[in-house]
Amino acid sequence: MEDSHSHKNSILCLKNALWAAYKISSRGMKIDLVLTPKHITFVLEYAIGCGLLEHNVVPEDSRRLSFISLHEKMETKAVFGPKLGFHLSLPSRNNLLLPPIIKPHGFPLASFWDTPRKHVCLKATNSTSPTSDGQLSNRKFKKFPPSEWTDYFHSVPLDVSEMDALKREIHTLKPKVKNTLMSSQDTQRILMIYLLVSLGLAYHFEDEIYDILKESFTKIKEMMEHEEDLYTVSIIFWVFRTYGHYISSDVFTRFKESSGDFKEILKGDAKGILSLYEAAHLRTTKDDILSEALSFTSSHLESLVAGGTCPPHLSMHIQNALYLCQRWNMEMLVAVKYIPFYEQEDHDEMLLRFAKISFKLLQLQYIQDLKILTNWWYKEVDIVSKVPPYLKDRLVENYFLVKAAFSEPQVSRARIMLTQYYTILGIIDDTFDRYASLPEAEILANSLERWSPDPAMDKQPEYLKAVLNFILDTFEDFEKELRPEGKPYSVEANIEELKAVVKANFEHAKWAHAAHLPGFEEYMEVAEVEITVYAALAGCFMSLGKMATREAYEWLKSRPRLVKSISLRGRLMDDITGLEITVT
Structure with a gap:
């Protein structure tokens, strides 16, 4: 009986895995993998982690599938090899009679494509790899010009006295806005919190907002019981x-x-x-009514815009929301659009003024950060002049990415450090992927693993020495910056994560040199590290200084399922996008 029960569970597990693979394929991904029991577990965990399947839930459709019907419907080729593996090759969705693609709950719609895409199999190739003879002059690579953004922010003027004047005015207005917030009644206070968030002012009142919501949540039932206004409830x-x-x-x-x-x-x-539309983006997989609300509000808002029945400023506000909802937008980009919208509404003059000067101060703070970074890039390290133009100068773009997570003025140091760290990750990727010969890549990888120059480094090209010195020197600066806070493990943990990224990049380089096509599991084991999610999170912890505890790094080192799922999803989406750019 136990064997029979185990056999049934194995069959059910395999069907689950096939269903998961089908769900992944229906998202536009072409999969070519060998399904052994270990692979089945991997596919299931990935599908659950990405929200494609619920824990311990088997869709009814999958229970009705047999191996024969699955073979017929999906034109799947199954081959049982000597290791009793199951080779599954799922064609792209265009060749299947499948239901419509289901976009995962709570994921930005802008991340998905509106037009059919071409899909090609992932294959390592050495067609674009630099020659291995060490002759730099013979290497073919796409040359990238210097970034106009980096040059612009390096030279843009900054009036520090203007920043000081804005700080003084903020210091005067902030207590008045706080008094308005704290003196409001329950419902009005919640509505004002939404205003503060939308105007980019919430960071001024973090403690007050926390206390208000904690208190108000205890009487949320009474607050909502007789409320019939859709805007207020939403x-x-x-x-x-x-x-x-x-x-x-x-x-x-x-x-x-x-x-x-x-x-x-x-x-x-x-x-x-519109407010219901925004609320619907905070749904979970069990909030069916919000899924219905999203469909209802989206179609109606589109009709409102097309019909021209709304005031121009409201119509533009609706269009902005339809393009990217507030939930998935950056706080400061929301404020850019919301401040002029609020100005054309019935508004509080003091609050509007506070929003404008706060935003202006943030703009100047960002410019000051970028001037520090570009001075570091051009003058202090000057890496651009020391290496061939294979590097993508993305300093400003990296800063913009970092600002999405750390937008407040008080975390300026975190923005600067993390931008420097992301720049290192980009240089590593460009060096291994676009320029270094395999022997050079190996020596660079060995040097970074040792965290000191490899004995063979002296005979290597100057650009390789410059890259190594740039990485080591920047991390030494990190250590000096954080030393007074007494947390040496923070930099040490980031060095280990960086070494893992380097190792993954070198593994990719070896595959490309040998024209080796890895199996799906072999590829993902390396690629989930190479996508740098783990390293990026470690960098976030480090940049926060005292806030990052040893426990935080231990948690990351354990590769929690949440982070692993993010890494896997990011890797696959990046591969699909990159390959489509290559073939189009």
Whole structure:
């Protein structure tokens, strides 16, 4: 009986894995892998981690699938090899009679494609690899010109006295805005918190917002019980969920007819519909009513824009939201659009002024950061003049990425350090992937593993020495910066993560040189590290200084499932996009 039960479980597990592979394929990914029991576990965990399957849930459709019907419907080739593996080759979705692609809940719609894509199999190749004879003059690579952005911010003027004047005015207005917030009644305080977030002002009142929401959540039932305004209910829902307080989506059932459809009268409330649209982006996989709300609000908002019945500023606000919802946008980019919108609404002059000067100060702070970074890039290290033009100068772009996570003025050091760290990761990728010969790549990898020059480094080209020195010197600067905080393990942990990235890049270089096509599992084991999610998170911890504990690094080192899923998803999406750019 136990053998029979085990056999049934194995069959069910395999069907789950095939269903997961089908779900992944339906997202536009072509998969070519060998399904042994270990591979089955990998596919299932990846699908669950990405939200494609629920834990311990088998879709009814998969229970009805047999191996024969699956073979017939999906034109799958199955070969049992000597290791009793199961070779599964899933064709692209265009060749299958499959249901529509289901976009995962809570993921930005802008990340998915609107037009059919070409898909090609991933294959390592040495066609673009530099020659291995060491002759730099014979190497073919795409030359990248210096970045116009980097040069611009290096030379743009900055008036420090203007920053000081703005700080003084902020110091005067902040207590007044705080008083308005704290003196408001429960519902009005929540609505004002939404205003502060949208205007880019929430960082001024983090402690106050935390205390308000903690207190208000204890009486959320009374607050929502008799509230019938769609805008108010949606904004309260959005604020609490954004700050980590769970509110049931059942609060929106009051806006439905007995038939289950949303009430027709709602269509006359443009702002209410827009707020429900924003709230729907905080749904979970169990919030069916919010999935319905997203469909309802999206189509109606599109009709409002097309019909031209809204005031121009509201129509533009709706278009911005349809392009990218507030949940998935950067706080400062939301503020850029929301401040002029709020100015054309019935607004509080003091709050509007506070928003404008706060945003202006942040702009100047960002420029000051970039001037520090570009001075470091051009004068202190001057790596650009020491290496061939194979490097992609993405200093400003890296800073923009970092600003998405650390936008507040008080974390300027974190932005600068993390931008430097991301620049190192980019140089490593460019060097291994675009220029270094295999022997040079090996010597660079050995040197970084030793964290000192390899004995053979003296005979290597000057560019390779410059890259190594740049990395070692920058990490030495990190160590000096963080030394007073007494946390040497922070830099040490980042060095180990960087070594893992280097090792993965070198493994890729060897595959390319040998024209080796790795199996799916072999590839992902290396590629999930090479995509630098683990290293990037370690860099975030390091840049926060005292806030990063040893436990945080131990957690990351354990490769938690959440982070692993993010890494795997990022790797596959990056590969698909990169290959499509190559073939188009």
